[in-house]
Amino acid sequence: MPPASRRARFLAFLISTCLALLVAEVALRIAGVSYPNFYGPDPRRGWSLLPGTEGWWTKEGRAWVHVNGDGMRDDEHPVAKPAGEVRIAWLGDSCTESLQVPQEQTFWKLLEKEVAARCPAMAGKKVTSLDFGVSGYGTAQELLTLQDNVWKYQPDLVVLAFYTGNDVRNNWRPLELDGARPYFVPQPDGRLALDASFRETSGYRLRRTAPARVLYSLFNHVRLIQLAKQAKSALDGWIGAWKASTVEKGTAEHELGLDNAVYAPPDAGHPEWQAAWTATEAMLRAARDEAAAHKTPFGVVSLTTGMQVDPDPAVRREFMRKLGVKELFYPDERIAAFGQREGIPVLALAPELQRIAERDKVYFHGFPNTAPGEGHWNARGHAAGAQAMAEWVCGRLSG
Numbered sequence: 001m002p003p004a005s006r007r008a009r010f011l012a013f014l015i016s017t018c019l020a021l022l023v024a025e026v027a028l029r030i031a032g033v034s035y036p037n038f039y040g041p042d043p044r045r046g047w048s049l050l051p052g053t054e055g056w057w058t059k060e061g062r063a064w065v066h067v068n069g070d071g072m073r074d075d076e077h078p079v080a081k082p083a084g085e086v087r088i089a090w091l092g093d094s095c096t097e098s099l100q101v102p103q104e105q106t107f108w109k110l111l112e113k114e115v116a117a118r119c120p121a122m123a124g125k126k127v128t129s130l131d132f133g134v135s136g137y138g139t140a141q142e143l144l145t146l147q148d149n150v151w152k153y154q155p156d157l158v159v160l161a162f163y164t165g166n167d168v169r170n171n172w173r174p175l176e177l178d179g180a181r182p183y184f185v186p187q188p189d190g191r192l193a194l195d196a197s198f199r200e201t202s203g204y205r206l207r208r209t210a211p212a213r214v215l216y217s218l219f220n221h222v223r224l225i226q227l228a229k230q231a232k233s234a235l236d237g238w239i240g241a242w243k244a245s246t247v248e249k250g251t252a253e254h255e256l257g258l259d260n261a262v263y264a265p266p267d268a269g270h271p272e273w274q275a276a277w278t279a280t281e282a283m284l285r286a287a288r289d290e291a292a293a294h295k296t297p298f299g300v301v302s303l304t305t306g307m308q309v310d311p312d313p314a315v316r317r318e319f320m321r322k323l324g325v326k327e328l329f330y331p332d333e334r335i336a337a338f339g340q341r342e343g344i345p346v347l348a349l350a351p352e353l354q355r356i357a358e359r360d361k362v363y364f365h366g367f368p369n370t371a372p373g374e375g376h377w378n379a380r381g382h383a384a385g386a387q388a389m390a391e392w393v394c395g396r397l398s399g
Contacts, residue, residue: 038067041207044148045141046181046198049134060375061100061367073097074131081154089130089150091142092161095303095376096133105379110386119394138170139283140184146290157396158291158298164331165258165305172276186282260323262331281338288344297396299345301389302332306365306373308350311357347392353384
């Protein structure tokens with residue numbers, strides 16, 4: 001084939017490919033398919049929210065999401081606390097970040113009005129929540145956030161929102177099998193040793209390169225790149241869930257990315273789960289001490305899993321039968337007992353929200369574009385959670 005003919009064929013191929021990609025990009029935009037990226041590499045926490053990013057979150061629920069200039073899914077807040085303002089700093093994972101609902105419907109935003117209305121000590125004061133939640137975080141990253149990011153805002157209360165569905169596993173490398181995050185490892189002398197080896201991984205180093213930064217800047221403008229990353233994330237999620245299942249216990253089906261092992265005490269046959277609980281409790285103790293050093297009240301709220309608050313008792317009973325447990329509150333009860341021993345106020349939401357869900361026959365988890373009863377809190381879940389937390393938060397602030 002003559003060189004001119006080969007060049008013509010190559011040019012035709014290039015033009016047709018570009019046109020196909022352009023048509024696909026337009027089609028994705030018309031269809032409203034969007035998977036914006038809100039995250040970038042972080043040298044302390046592995047990843048964090050990218051300041052100033054915004055876009056529609058439609059993967060689960062639907063909400064316009066804006067990340068403020070300090071990397072929080074929140075309004076802009078002055079660092080210096082205004083006179084008459086009372087601040088509550090919320091640590092947590094995706095359940096606290098709450099991308100699935102509009103910001104005004106999140107539990108932490110609703111609590112501003114709930115606490116102001118119910119708490120006599122707040123009369124004449126403005127109650128402000130500060131959302132430090134980031135998707136995927138475990139207690140190690142939340143502790144690092146407390147140490148590095150929270151104190152400049154002078155909070156009057158720090159609350160760690162603990163998600164029993166996967167936080168315990170997140171906290172222990174042999175269970176989480178994720179090299180992209182930091183871990184704290186308890187030492188024989190009681191100290192916590194930081195394992196920040198994620199910084200040496202090729203993936204982290206790649207994300208810090210100049211080409212990667214260019215890709216991050218393009219990401220929220222090109223839907224095809226978003227779709228490709230979403231496909232990779234879905235594949236990674238399936239692989240991660242499969243790896244976690246290799247150290248799981250029980251035969252009951254469960255929601256992807258959540259753990260059955262937390263619903264029962266770890267036995268001798270599951271030493272990694274015993275170690276994960278030990279590490280988790282050590283980090284909660286460290287968070288308590290960090291807050292005490294700053295003379296700030298600290299508490300823990302254990303959130304709910306979808307199964308714990310399924311409105312159908314028959315569904316819960318069948319799940320418990322398959323798993324071989326008599327109730328679903330073991331992780332919440334363990335954290336509450338630990339808090340009582342260690343002087344950490346703990347509020348377990350699952351029993352009360354289960355009662356309300358069964359009484360009112362409502363799902364607190366799930367959205368029209370997801371399975372009912374699974375995933376994160378929907379607007380009803382956030383509202384119920386805020387109402388259930390209000391008196392407890394008031395007690396911590398009035399302390």
